[in-house]
């Protein structure tokens with residue numbers, strides 16, 4: 272029986288310390304230091320503001336050093352046709368030759384059809400099950416001998432048919448993918464996938480991906496008359512996303528900040544200005560972190576005791 276499937280995506284693996292590796296590549300370009308001293312310098316300091324600078328400068332090739340691999344299922348063959356247009360990515364896709372659907376195939380239900388109500392959903396499900404009978408019929412007629420009958424029986428399968436894949440992209444390609452596919456002009460299914468992939472990336476490389484997404488997040492929408500006109504809303508959604516992601520700098524990280532380091536409060540990026548001095552009665556060291564506007568965000572009376 273054909274059964275409905277929904278999107279599932281996981282970040283299977285990624286380059287350890289993806290941002291440090293990128294920073295190291297970039298610093299190597301501009302530095303006389305050898306590899307070991309470069310590594311020590313990189314490890315001693317948060318590279319957030321440097322990563323941001325690289326992106327502002329358009330020094331994007333260094334982002335190719337960090338790669339991210341996703342496991343994706345519950346997506347349609349219609350999505351497959353779109354995602355595989357991204358030539359810089361690497362793909363492994365479930366085969367319709369080696370895998371038989373004689374026990375039923377998965378299918379994706381478009382939300383617009385779901386929104387038509389239960390009768391429409393029932394009809395769609397019936398159509399999928401009818402297609403399955405056609406598929407099995409062709410498998411039988413073609414000798415039902417696995418690969419060689421599957422490869423032609425599959426011609427009657429729909430675009431809705433579920434597929435699964437493993438996809439690897441480097442950070443540069445991912446940012447490009449997010450730019451095109453998180454835009455409201457992209458088709459709903461690949462947009463939904465791109466948004467989920469983006470959240471997974473944000474968790475492990477926040478500086479690399481905090482402003483990744485449609486062009487309107489970074490400037491004017493380039494779509495002209497075809498623009499969705501939602502730039503303001505999209506920017507607000509990004510602020511909200513950052514506020515609720517793990518982008519808040521922890522007290523433990525705060526107390527180790529140095530002047531010029533980046534820190535996050537509810538997803539907002541700030542540049543630290545740190546003041547450390549002995550208290551008036553000389554009983555303890557006071558440590559305060561201000562943002563670029565002079566607002567204090569963190570204070571300790573001892574370095575190890577935030578209040």
Ligand SMILES: Cc1cc2nc3c(=O)[nH]c(=O)nc-3n(C[C@H](O)[C@H](O)[C@H](O)COP(=O)(O)OP(=O)(O)OC[C@H]3O[C@@H](n4cnc5c(N)ncnc54)[C@H](O)[C@@H]3O)c2cc1C
Pocket residue numbers: 356357358359360444447451452456457458
């Ligand atoms: C809203 C939307 C609608 C679309 N509609 C259609 C459509 O109707 N029909 C259709 O066919 N496609 C359509 N596409 C797909 C689109 O044309 C691209 O094929 C797809 O988005 C991949 O983009 P890309 O080539 O930039 O990405 P990638 O293949 O991932 O490449 C990344 C970048 O690498 C560089 N690059 C890669 N290969 C080459 C090369 N051979 N030569 C030079 N530079 C290269 C380019 O700078 C490119 O931008 C649509 C895409 C979107 C987002």
